[in-house]
Amino acid sequence: MIDRLEQEKRLQRRALGTYWHDGGWLFTQWNGEMMNPCTPTKQFSKFLKRHGFEHRKSHALRHTSATLLLYGGVSLKQVQGRLGHGDIETTNKYLHCLAEADEEAACVLQDKLSCKKKTSRFIKHA
Secondary structure (H helix, E strand, C coil), X not given: CHHHHHHXXXXXXXXXXXXXXXXXXXCECCCCCECXXXXXXXXXXXXXXXXXXXXXXXXXXXXXXXXXXXHCCCCHHHHHHHHCCCCHHHHHCCXXXXXXXXXXXXXXXXXXXXXXXXXXXXXXXX
């Protein structure tokens, strides 16, 4: 996504020439000037509401991305690079989500197996 934003900015920069203000901002106005810091947050909230999602801070996307990448087998070092963490311990904190999800999955499986075992006692065998 960042690559796509950068590509769009390069095109806009070329089109506007000297009218482009290059401040190095991720979210900008049409001419490269800094966007009001509240605007992306408001736009994200409107997007969530329009599509029926519950409210989340945009930072939750970063957390979700890291968790899904790790769950999908991407190395901790690669995720660290994508997130721009200077310390691997910061990225390591995302691993707790995987451990919690695994524990929940084990509990669900155990409950289902226990339930199956209990109900099978009442079935008469011929």
